[in-house]
Amino acid sequence: MQKGLIPALQEVMPGVEHRFCVWHLWKNFCKMFKDKQLKDVVWVCAKSTTPQQFNTEMDKLKAMNNSAWDYLSKFPPNTWSRAYFSEQPKVDTLCNNNCEAFNAKILKYRGKPILKMLEEIRSYIMRNMASNKR
Incomplete structure (x- = not known):
């Protein structure tokens, strides 16, 4: 929700990897999509450990609800899914609460x-x- 935060961080610390808190992403997702199956897919995608698993789950989401898929596709997978996290930081935490x-x-x-x-x-x-x- 704080759109200026990422560019400001890159200005102060260029090249630093940014990740989204999946819990916050999920809460915003739930405001728009009330279906429990859709809500669960967010966590399945986030917890995916391989790009193939992530893509399979995203394809399932697209088949279930194209708008939900569009919403999640706005976020680069390397910012919210373990499957695409860089190994540099050596941490795969999904929530920063x-x-x-x-x-x-x-x-x-x-x-x-x-x-x-x-x-x-x-x-x-x-x-x-x-x-x-x-």
Whole structure:
């Protein structure tokens, strides 16, 4: 939705690969296409691991609904499907909602005075790190 973000990023960091968060792409897709089968195809395409699998699923989508296929075809596959991700970054994450998940977790601390809020967030992070320590 933030169309100026990609050109700005390329200006500041030329050649950096850009990927879309599939969850956000899917949510926007769901606003236009209500059919559950169509909604599921987005994730199948995104999770495809080979170009052949991706193309097969996109062909199925085109047979089901040409408008849905047109919508997804606007996005280059290397920005949202594992099948086309570059191997350079060594990560194949489809969603980048870490920030949103964190914000949801700290929601209960936001109404507190700043120092109390920061202390509560610090304590939350420390508890989380300790429970995830291996």
